Amino acid sequence: MLIELREVTKSYKRDALEIPVLEGVTISVPEGDFLGLMGPSGSGKSTLLNLLAGIDRPTRGTVRIGDTEISRLSDRALAAWRARHIGFIFQLYNLIPVLTAFENVELPLLLTSLSKKARRDHVMTALDIVGLGDRAQHYPRQLSGGQEQRVAIARAVVTDPTLLLADEPTGDLDSKSGSEVLTLLQRLNQEFKKTIVMVTHDPHAAERAQHLLHLEKGTLVEQQGVVG
Amino acid sequence: MKFVGLMLKSARRSKRRTALTVLSVAIAVFLFASLRAVLDGFQAATEASSSTRIVTIRSTSMIFSMPTSHADAIKSVPGVRDLTWANWFGGIYKDPKNFFANIAIEPESYLRIYPEIILTPDEKRAFLDDRTGCIVGEGLARRFGWKVGDRIVLQVGIPVYGTQDYPFVVRGVYRSGGAAVDNQTMMFHWKYVDERSLEKGQIGWFISEIANPDQEAQVSSAIDQKFANSPYETKTDTEKAFQSSFVSMFGNLNLLLGSIALAVVITTLFVAANTMAMSVRERTTEIAVMRTLGFQQHTIFALIAGEGLTMATLGGALGAVLARLLVNGRNLGAGGFIPDFGVSATNVTIGIALGAFIGLVAGIIPATMAARLKIVDALRRVA
Numbered sequence: 001m002l003i004e005l006r007e008v009t010k011s012y013k014r015d016a017l018e019i020p021v022l023e024g025v026t027i028s029v030p031e032g033d034f035l036g037l038m039g040p041s042g043s044g045k046s047t048l049l050n051l052l053a054g055i056d057r058p059t060r061g062t063v064r065i066g067d068t069e070i071s072r073l074s075d076r077a078l079a080a081w082r083a084r085h086i087g088f089i090f091q092l093y094n095l096i097p098v099l100t101a102f103e104n105v106e107l108p109l110l111l112t113s114l115s116k117k118a119r120r121d122h123v124m125t126a127l128d129i130v131g132l133g134d135r136a137q138h139y140p141r142q143l144s145g146g147q148e149q150r151v152a153i154a155r156a157v158v159t160d161p162t163l164l165l166a167d168e169p170t171g172d173l174d175s176k177s178g179s180e181v182l183t184l185l186q187r188l189n190q191e192f193k194k195t196i197v198m199v200t201h202d203p204h205a206a207e208r209a210q211h212l213l214h215l216e217k218g219t220l221v222e223q224q225g226v227v228g
Numbered sequence: 229m230k231f232v233g234l235m236l237k238s239a240r241r242s243k244r245r246t247a248l249t250v251l252s253v254a255i256a257v258f259l260f261a262s263l264r265a266v267l268d269g270f271q272a273a274t275e276a277s278s279s280t281r282i283v284t285i286r287s288t289s290m291i292f293s294m295p296t297s298h299a300d301a302i303k304s305v306p307g308v309r310d311l312t313w314a315n316w317f318g319g320i321y322k323d324p325k326n327f328f329a330n331i332a333i334e335p336e337s338y339l340r341i342y343p344e345i346i347l348t349p350d351e352k353r354a355f356l357d358d359r360t361g362c363i364v365g366e367g368l369a370r371r372f373g374w375k376v377g378d379r380i381v382l383q384v385g386i387p388v389y390g391t392q393d394y395p396f397v398v399r400g401v402y403r404s405g406g407a408a409v410d411n412q413t414m415m416f417h418w419k420y421v422d423e424r425s426l427e428k429g430q431i432g433w434f435i436s437e438i439a440n441p442d443q444e445a446q447v448s449s450a451i452d453q454k455f456a457n458s459p460y461e462t463k464t465d466t467e468k469a470f471q472s473s474f475v476s477m478f479g480n481l482n483l484l485l486g487s488i489a490l491a492v493v494i495t496t497l498f499v500a501a502n503t504m505a506m507s508v509r510e511r512t513t514e515i516a517v518m519r520t521l522g523f524q525q526h527t528i529f530a531l532i533a534g535e536g537l538t539m540a541t542l543g544g545a546l547g548a549v550l551a552r553l554l555v556n557g558r559n560l561g562a563g564g565f566i567p568d569f570g571v572s573a574t575n576v577t578i579g580i581a582l583g584a585f586i587g588l589v590a591g592i593i594p595a596t597m598a599a600r601l602k603i604v605d606a607l608r609r610v611a
Contacts, residue, residue: 055520055603076524083522090607094517098237108521110230155521 003029008061021047022218034189036209037199043215045199053086053165054078083111087156091168093148095140101151102136108159126154146177166198170205182208239535249503253543256496257579261551263485265571272407274471279441283470284434287461293430294460301454307447310437312337319382330414332421341437344405351400359420361399365411369401390424500590504536508594515598516606529599536591544583548576
């Protein structure tokens with residue numbers, strides 16, 4: 001299994017109150033899977049995604065990705081681990097506005113020891129995969145929403161990460177652009193064998209996943225094809 | 229090095245804000261370097277003072293004068309080899325804004341005791357021979373475009389010199405042979421001024437040349453002793469002390485100018501820190517995204533702090549170089565009060581370092597804020 005969560009609980013403190021978000025979640029996801037995470041607002045799906053990305057820590061339980069139990073890593077080690085293993089796609093793309101598409105995609109590669117030429121080759125390959133090789137020198141403001149999200153996907157895959165995490169990747173797009181982005185994610189999963197976990201509200205988006213997992217009030221209520 | 233491009237691109241995000249920050253640091257450093265030039269100029273003049281010249285003024289203050297009869301008494305003091313005197317005239321050339329030092333001197337002895345005033349033999353002779361003649365420093369001549377033979381009229385600035393204007397003819401343009409003498413002063417015959425003065429035979433200060441610098445204390449004491457308990461008691465000191473007391477007429481300049489410089493620098497520091505903090509706040513999501521991508525906390529800290537450091541150092545360099553160009557180019561004159569007025573290379577370096585210091589200190593809090601940002605909270609704030 002690539003992803004293994006054991007009895008994961010997450011709660012936040014607001015003043016004196018402790019607000020539970022996830023309670024005793026246990027899931028296992030095999031390598032090469034395309035998992036859809038569904039559930040209403042506040043069900044804990046984004047929190048689950050954050051725990052998988054190593055940008056948040058569980059209150060209790062363990063999160064293991066591959067051979068690494070990331071819930072035990074220090075902040076420094078976790079940042080280095082994220083750079084190597086995680087590609088994250090945000091709902092609002094979150095490209096850096098002062099950087100071109102090329103520079104945005106190059107950003108995670110600055111953390112590697114690759115030469116300038118090697119970085120350039122990687123960036124152009126990633127941009128070609130998302131069909132935006134000809135837009136490399138465009139700034140985010142010069143791109144459509146769909147194109148911006150494709151640049152964000154290129155940024156997520158450019159380091160060839162172990163796991164791709166997408167948080168509502170089509171949530172801010174029209175249906176045509178959303179469909180193109182989903183097709184691209186499917187292609188990354190099927191053609192490039194990328195393991196993907198995608199949070200979505202959209203049933204059409206969820207249809208593209210191989211397996212679905214439903215969360216409600218922080219607990220798993222329904223699993224389709226996922227080892228629990 | 230690969231992060232430098234990223235840092236510079238971030239700094240150019242809001243060009244106007246970056247330009248204003250750079251400019252505010254530049255102005256602070258410009259002021260700092262210029263004020264340092266003033267203090268250094270006074271310091272240089274004091275340091276360059278002759279050890280064989282001692283100056284006698286009224287014990288109460290140098291603004292009060294002494295009778296000419298003091299001259300013979302001073303000359304009779306053992307150890308005094310030569311004597312000259314001068315008066316502050318305070319004349320106005322066309323407009324009070326055209327301020328420069330103009331003093332009435334006993335020409336022959338003054339030029340003898342001050343070999344740093346360099347004239348050609350012809351100019352010297354012409355000056356000594358002409359009762360209404362004057363000599364001007366080359367800096368002053370350049371400032372007003374004066375040349376030998378020109379007629380200059382000074383209005384009276386101090387009532388004791390009457391009410392009528394004083395016409396002069398430029399008989400020489402002197403070069404300064406040392407920091408004890410500036411090149412921004414006008415000098416003319418004491419007799420010419422004394423003739424028209426409402427109080428005849430008054431002298432502002434005496435300059436004695438002593439034979440042995442080691443006897444300065446004894447000779448000074450002997451001079452003052454001569455006039456003890458008289459209506460015109462004196463205070464004799466080294467030329468260095470005289471220069472210092474001249475400066476102290478303006479109050480504690482070191483403290484005053486130092487306080488101004490410090491206030492400007494601290495204000496600029498707060499402005500720069502506030503600007504950086506605003507900039508970081510606007511970039512909360514971007515920083516969270518970079519942290520998600522795997523950027524370490526210390527890398528984020530270095531990027532933000534480096535941005536502040538770059539902007540402020542640039543401002544510092546701009547201010548220091550501008551100060552050097554303007555002050556040294558005599559575009560900002562000191563009216564002859566400061567003989568060697570200029571921004572030194574050391575002060576340029578200090579100015580740039582000050583800019584860097586402002587950038588470093590101003591960047592620490594915003595950079596720490598950015599580095600400690602909790603990724604999930606930052607992303608949630610926008611989503």
